[in-house]
Amino acid sequence: MGFRRSTRGDRPPTFTFADLLDEAISGIVQRPSRTALTALGIVLGVGTLVAVLGLTTTTANQISQRFNVLSATEVLVKAPEDTGGDDGAGSSRSLLPEDADDRAMGILGVVNAGTFRTVPADFVGKISNTSVDPGGYQDIDVVAATAGFFDAVHPTEVQGRVFDRGMQERADRVVVLGVNAARRLGISNLDRGPAILLGGVPATVIGILGDTERRPEVLSAILIPMSTAGDLWPTPAGVAANEQMLVDTKMGAAPVVARQVAFALRPDNPSALSVTAPPDPHALHDNVAGDLGQLFMILALVCLVIGGLGIANTMLVSVLERTPEVGLRRALGAHRKHIALQFLTESGIVGTIGGLIGASVGAVTVTVVSVTQGWTPVIQPWAFLPAPVVGTLIGLAAGTYPALRATRIEPVEAFRR
Known part of the structure; x- marks a missing residue:
């Protein structure tokens, strides 16, 4: 035992x-x-x-x-609304200049740059694909963007195409749908050249975004050229446009670009712009x-x-x-x-x-x-x-x-x- x-x-x-x-x-x-x-x-x-x-x-x-690959190369510029205007007439204009993308691209270390803003839903009205849902929606975001915005967000799985600078300069009535917005509107392919109504205004769908490496919220939105949005829904005086710029930089250049971009965009008043640089990766x-x-x-x-x-x-x-x-x-x-x-x-x-x-x-x-x-x-x-x-x-x-x-x-x- x-x-x-x-x-x-x-x-x-x-x-x-x-x-x-x-x-x-x-x-x-x-x-x-x-x-x-x-x-x-x-x-x-x-x-x-x-x-x-x-x-x-x-x-x-x-x-x-x-983080090192994406966020460490991202600089965000926010422009509050200037409601006074240079002429003192009380007009409303954005603090970002019309050639903001080109100015940002001129900074050493910048790869892509694009401006964007969300159009207020009450400006747009009901959004519909009349062949599917005549009732329409009001809870789908409409994002006005420049052509450079697409390069900055790194879209993947694009069906069709995104709008270019020519469409932007002509203020063409074209839109690019995020995959979630396209699904809600009942649009799965572009074979028949589908169109949607934005507050009763027709716009041709030229592309569908399947995914993006940045700003995934645009997958649930409708993207329209900035100039087109300005023509269709001009911003009234005293209403903030809240334009932003997304800057895509080379690795390691983001801190330097963040210090320079405000001066490049508004050399007369750089402090009016809010610049967000990426945090320390460590x-x-x-x-x-x-x-x-x-x-x-x-x-x-x-x-x-x-x-x-x-x-x-x-x-x-x-x-x-x-x-x-x-x-x-x-x-x-x-x-x-x-x-x-x-x-x-x-x-x-x-x-x-x-x-x-x-x-x-x-x-x-x-x-x-x-x-x-x-x-x-x-x-x-x-x-x-x-x-x-x-x-x-x-x-x-x-x-x-x-x-x-x-x-x-x-x-x-x-x-x-």
Whole structure:
């Protein structure tokens, strides 16, 4: 049974470390199914912990790279409305000049630049495709934009075409639909040259945007040349046009462009323009990693707690089932501490096994997800190497109460069952 009673009556029974391991391993091996189910909780908990930490680091790295490619090359210029005008007559005009795109393109480091504004819905009126829905809509945004705006947002999956500078200069009544706006208007292709009504004014649909790398809100909007919008819906005095300019820069040029663009657009009054430069990418990376880490760490800890409770519950049931065995060991001279050590060792071994398997499962999960998404997997050593130790500690913590419960079993009561 693992206990060796001394031949001399004055010596207590001996229980060596080898005996402890032998009894613990025997208890685990004799119940393989239960041991596997018990270890499964730790496998899931530790595996989730490793996977979460690895995926957090990996996704934060990918988000940082995405930021570097897009947001780090984006400068936004906002122009509040000038309601006074140079002539003092109370006319309303935008602070952005008509040749704003060309002025911005003249700055070293600028790749694309485009001006845009949202036309108020009450100016436009009802929007409809009369062949599908004569009732029309008033909740589809109409965005007036220059031709350079499309280059700045990097459209992809374009059906048809976008309007060019010639259409803009002629104030052609043409529109480009975002894919969501096209779906609502019942337009799926351009084979028959569809047209829509903007407050009763017809406009030909020349293109549909399937996706954009910037300004995804335009996918639910109707885009119309800036000059056309000015002719159809002139901005009354005192009403803000709220024009903005999106500037696409070369990598690393955004901070310099942000300092120069206001002077290029309005050398007479650069302070009238609001310029937003991209934030520091390192600070963004740290913030993203911190936010994701906190969120996923809570999830991982919940999984670990559930795994620990599973071990505690299984070990407690095991103690109850093995009451006669514990009573026999006590009758042969085993001390309470020997019983406690045996059950703690069993739960510790199960936790260690679960930690080892869980760490491997977590690492494989991170690798598979990263390869599937085309990412570079990133697993920090501090998230992987301590996993078996974490499993052992959880096993020991979960086995503490069952072990103490086993020590309270008296031999006489055990044999009565």
